[in-house]
Amino acid sequence: MSKRRCTCGAEAHLHRRLRRRADGSEEIIFEMSCPVCGQTGPAIPVAGGDEAAAGAEALRAWNAMIARLRPFET
Numbered sequence: 635m636s637k638r639r640c641t642c643g644a645e646a647h648l649h650r651r652l653r654r655r656a657d658g659s660e661e662i663i664f665e666m667s668c669p670v671c672g673q674t675g676p677a678i679p680v681a682g683g684d685e686a687a688a689g690a691e692a693l694r695a696w697n698a699m700i701a702r703l704r705p706f707e708t
Contacts, residue, residue, distance in 0.1 A: 635693060637666075638700040644670035646696060648689055653677065664688045666696035675699050 646666045653663050666675035675696035680688045
């Protein structure tokens, strides 16, 4: 699967992060983010699943988000 460029034109990177929940526990999330403008894609939690699958889902979510922002770009 190819990765779409950010709306600013830069190449986004996949990040693995820990996010603190409201109850104080932590969860692992994957998200795409742009190093130039700081735009981030949806946070995809691992939630006991496979980290590779969560990373792939974060990439799909990023591509879908960019496609909604730039619908006429192929």
